[in-house]
Amino acid sequence: MRSSGIFKTQGRTLFAWGVFAILMGVFLSVHPRGASLGVFTTWSNQCAALALLAVGQTIVVLSKGIDLSIGPIMALANCIASHLVNGSPSEIAFGVVIVIATGAICGLINGLVVVVGKLQAIIATLAAGAIFTGLALLVRPIPGGDISVGLSDAMTMEAFGVVPSAVLVMLGAVALWYPIRRHPIGRSIIAVGSSEAAAEASGLNVARAKIAAYALGGVFAALGGLFIGFQTLSGDPSIGLTYTLNSIAAVVIGGTMLTGGAGSVVGSIAGALVLRTIGSLIFFIGLQPLAQPLFEGTVLLIAVSFGATRLLKIKNRMEVFQ
Amino acid sequence: MPETSAFLKLDGISKHYGGVFALNNVHFEASKASIHAILGENGAGKSTLMKSLVGVVHPEEGSILLEGQRLRMSGSGDAAEHGIVCIFQELSIVPDLNVAANICLADPPRTRLGLIDRKKQARLARETLQDMGVGLDIDVHSKVADLPLSKRQIVEIAKAVIRKPKVLILDEATSALTAADVEPVMALLRRLRDEGTLILFISHRMHEVEALADTCSVFRNGEHVETFATGSRSDEEIVQMMIGKPLSQIFPEKAGETPEAPPYLETSGLSWNDKLKGVDLDVRPCEIVGLGGLDGQGQQEVLQALAGVLRGVAGHIRIGEQTEVPNGPRGGLTEGYRVALVPEDRKTGGLFLPQSIANNLTAPILERISPRGVVSGSEEHARIDEMIRTLQIKVSSADLAVSTLSGGNQQKVVIAKWLATKPKLLLLIDPTRGIDVGTKQEIYRLLRDLANDGLAILFYTTDYDELIGLCDRALVMYDGRINAELSGDQLTEQNILSSALNMGVGAEERVS
Numbered sequence: 001m002r003s004s005g006i007f008k009t010q011g012r013t014l015f016a017w018g019v020f021a022i023l024m025g026v027f028l029s030v031h032p033r034g035a036s037l038g039v040f041t042t043w044s045n046q047c048a049a050l051a052l053l054a055v056g057q058t059i060v061v062l063s064k065g066i067d068l069s070i071g072p073i074m075a076l077a078n079c080i081a082s083h084l085v086n087g088s089p090s091e092i093a094f095g096v097v098i099v100i101a102t103g104a105i106c107g108l109i110n111g112l113v114v115v116v117g118k119l120q121a122i123i124a125t126l127a128a129g130a131i132f133t134g135l136a137l138l139v140r141p142i143p144g145g146d147i148s149v150g151l152s153d154a155m156t157m158e159a160f161g162v163v164p165s166a167v168l169v170m171l172g173a174v175a176l177w178y179p180i181r182r183h184p185i186g187r188s189i190i191a192v193g194s195s196e197a198a199a200e201a202s203g204l205n206v207a208r209a210k211i212a213a214y215a216l217g218g219v220f221a222a223l224g225g226l227f228i229g230f231q232t233l234s235g236d237p238s239i240g241l242t243y244t245l246n247s248i249a250a251v252v253i254g255g256t257m258l259t260g261g262a263g264s265v266v267g268s269i270a271g272a273l274v275l276r277t278i279g280s281l282i283f284f285i286g287l288q289p290l291a292q293p294l295f296e297g298t299v300l301l302i303a304v305s306f307g308a309t310r311l312l313k314i315k316n317r318m319e320v321f322q
Numbered sequence: 323m324p325e326t327s328a329f330l331k332l333d334g335i336s337k338h339y340g341g342v343f344a345l346n347n348v349h350f351e352a353s354k355a356s357i358h359a360i361l362g363e364n365g366a367g368k369s370t371l372m373k374s375l376v377g378v379v380h381p382e383e384g385s386i387l388l389e390g391q392r393l394r395m396s397g398s399g400d401a402a403e404h405g406i407v408c409i410f411q412e413l414s415i416v417p418d419l420n421v422a423a424n425i426c427l428a429d430p431p432r433t434r435l436g437l438i439d440r441k442k443q444a445r446l447a448r449e450t451l452q453d454m455g456v457g458l459d460i461d462v463h464s465k466v467a468d469l470p471l472s473k474r475q476i477v478e479i480a481k482a483v484i485r486k487p488k489v490l491i492l493d494e495a496t497s498a499l500t501a502a503d504v505e506p507v508m509a510l511l512r513r514l515r516d517e518g519t520l521i522l523f524i525s526h527r528m529h530e531v532e533a534l535a536d537t538c539s540v541f542r543n544g545e546h547v548e549t550f551a552t553g554s555r556s557d558e559e560i561v562q563m564m565i566g567k568p569l570s571q572i573f574p575e576k577a578g579e580t581p582e583a584p585p586y587l588e589t590s591g592l593s594w595n596d597k598l599k600g601v602d603l604d605v606r607p608c609e610i611v612g613l614g615g616l617d618g619q620g621q622q623e624v625l626q627a628l629a630g631v632l633r634g635v636a637g638h639i640r641i642g643e644q645t646e647v648p649n650g651p652r653g654g655l656t657e658g659y660r661v662a663l664v665p666e667d668r669k670t671g672g673l674f675l676p677q678s679i680a681n682n683l684t685a686p687i688l689e690r691i692s693p694r695g696v697v698s699g700s701e702e703h704a705r706i707d708e709m710i711r712t713l714q715i716k717v718s719s720a721d722l723a724v725s726t727l728s729g730g731n732q733q734k735v736v737i738a739k740w741l742a743t744k745p746k747l748l749l750l751i752d753p754t755r756g757i758d759v760g761t762k763q764e765i766y767r768l769l770r771d772l773a774n775d776g777l778a779i780l781f782y783t784t785d786y787d788e789l790i791g792l793c794d795r796a797l798v799m800y801d802g803r804i805n806a807e808l809s810g811d812q813l814t815e816q817n818i819l820s821s822a823l824n825m826g827v828g829a830e831e832r833v834s
């Protein structure tokens with residue numbers, strides 16, 4: 001391929017990683033312990049759950065949908081995990097399977113409501129989100145429960161003493177998505193997001209593609225909930241709130257178009273890292289933690305503005321609207 | 323004639339929407355290894371018929387038989403299983419995927435792991451294009467969104483051909499092709515026919531139908547009127563069958579002499595990006611001037627530049643008293659310029675499809691009919707009634723969504739809404755594309771009447787018949803410049819074609 005190709009096709013992804021690299025540089029230079037494995041581990045633990053949700057949200061957004069219930073699904077999964085992911089290894093494995101299945105079922109319900117019920121995704125998933133939050137509250141009315149300490153340590157410390165496990169989790173999320181992307185299901189998700197009419201006319205199974213996108217989104221949300229459990233060793237029904245909007249912000253910073261069809265999971269992970277690194281940075285610089293939304297919002301706005309710079313180069317006014 | 327036994331047979335197909343029959347007890351047969359043209363005005367039921375064949379529309383009554391087998395289909399995937407593939411008028415390609423992925427979209431080659439084999443996919447796509455003999459300059463790795471419309475149409479055709487259909491349906495599939503690509507596509511269709519494919523061909527271009535089809539079937543008001551061998555009926559007879567009434571003449575009479583008034587529009591050295599390389603032209607009041615030539619030689623850009631759509635236009639322009647272009651379509655509403663551009667695609671740039679006909683019609687003149695900042699209801703109604711009457715738009719109520727109208731009536735709404743701004747220069751991009759003969763004729767009449775009333779009209783058309791029949795002068799563009807100006811006896815298909823191909827007017831050889 002041509003050498004300029006990567007900038008043309010992956011420019012937004014590279015941009016997100018560039019922003020992240022700058023923030024990371026600043027973060028490491030202000031951190032009292034500097035660039036050490038311990039710092040990386042703590043930092044990556046804070047990032048992983050949001051990164052997983054961002055991946056899930058990206059898949060839904062690629063299909064031209066949106067999932068406002070992704071945070072509540074994560075909370076529900078987290079609460080179920082606090083009941084089931086403990087005890088003997090086989091019990092833990094069973095619990096993990098149930099948690100992931102819960103995410104898949106929640107996503108499936110979203111997909112069915114959107115596709116079969118023909119409701120708009122934004123309102124259908126908003127309502128579903130309230131239902132999932134309610135379920136999470138029923139499962140665990142107040143924070144608590146128990147999650148396997150052994151597994152939690154394995155997932156939140158370093159693997160082989162050299163790489164933070166959370167980094168591997170994020171890489172694993174990408175490794176999960178790429179085969180799907182190259183599978184006909186993944187391609188039909190992108191095709192549907194890019195032009196639903198064209199996908200339908202081409203004989204692709206549009207309904208299956210959309211439902212699959214939501215179900216995959218649910219699976220990644222459940223993985224996120226599981227990871228939160230590993231961090232806190234407990235379940236908390238109220239954690240979902242901020243995650244939904246942050247996952248969308250991460251998707252946008254990562255360069256995925258909310259209009260569907262174009263974007264990248266790798267970019268969304270960078271978006272999640274950017275948002276989380278801002279949080280850590282504010283803490284270590286000593287700024288008011290309350291000001292965090294201000295900075296996150298500013299970065300989001302700048303990222304979106306950079307994405308829109310191509311509009312300035314357009315010499316045909318009508319193309320601005322395409 | 324090829325085989326006599328029916329290869330494809332429709333038996334008593336009916337489909338209605340509300341109280342209106344889109345198809346009414348249609349009996350229709352077509353044979354293997356033939357090219358069968360389906361003719362009819364918009365709303366005659368052609369598209370519903372084709373959609374029934376590919377399983378997108380489900381008829382309430384009747385059955386479809388292919389090779390004697392009754393077909394049951396729930397979507398275009400099923401139809402393709404039976405070997406019926408349609409090249410849609412509305413493009414069915416996915417803009418964010420590359421050319422190869424689009425061509426192989428329905429059935430991508432897989433690796434042993436079940437994933438899509440991208441190398442093989444690219445090879446298949448290249449082979450298909452090579453085999454078709456068109457679009458050889460298309461890079462199969464480029465994103466479809468980056469290709470011009472005519473190339474996208476070729477991808478669309480490749481996407482159907484790669485499935486090796488038994489029945490291939492083309493719904494206006496040649497209307498977006500460049501003149502240079504039409505001939506190889508026709509050759510391809512003939513070859514597919516000789517290999518045994520039944521090709522059902524919908525086109526409003528009569529010369530293409532005559533050149534290509536073995537058999538023609540005419541539809542009118544959802545009914546099958548007649549099927550006959552191509553060439554056994556005259557054009558006049560066919561048109562009469564389509565509209566159900568005699569047609570005296572398609573094009574209105576021309577003005578004859580060049581009007582004496584000074585040009586309302588004058589440009590010299592008009593240039594923009596690498597698309598326009600110095601365009602000199604003028605248009606007088608009472609005159610219809612056509613822009614022709616191969617697709618993509620800068621014709622659209624000339625019109626867009628004059629309407630103020632393009633940024634960074636260089637060269638001298640005079641419109642009315644002003645020596646500059648308006649600043650966007652809004653600028654054309656001001657007193658000095660009086661320019662209106664009827665855009666190419668009525669469904670995107672021309673109309674608010676879900677909104678009412680009334681809202682569409684008054685959109686550009688809202689400020690004029692709002693004396694105290696509020697839209698005056700009585701004024702608005704008066705304007706709307708006037709427009710519907712003048713353009714003979716067939717509507718039961720102006721409050722219906724404009725999407726409920728047929729293509730021809732939608733186009734009338736687009737033209738009406740711009741005429742409401744009382745322009746002195748009207749720019750149109752392919753105003754009759756995909757419109758039935760009857761409405762075309764009404765639009766020609768309208769444009770001529772407007773010209774007679776003093777309007778200066780400049781329009782781009784891909785249809786040579788329009789350049790010859792409607793225009794007082796035709797400007798043929800080639801590579802961002804006006805290559806020839808033709809009028810009177812010079813205005814012939816041969817001259818247009820030879821200057822479109824940059825061979826010079828009066829070239830001895832007959833270009834085919």
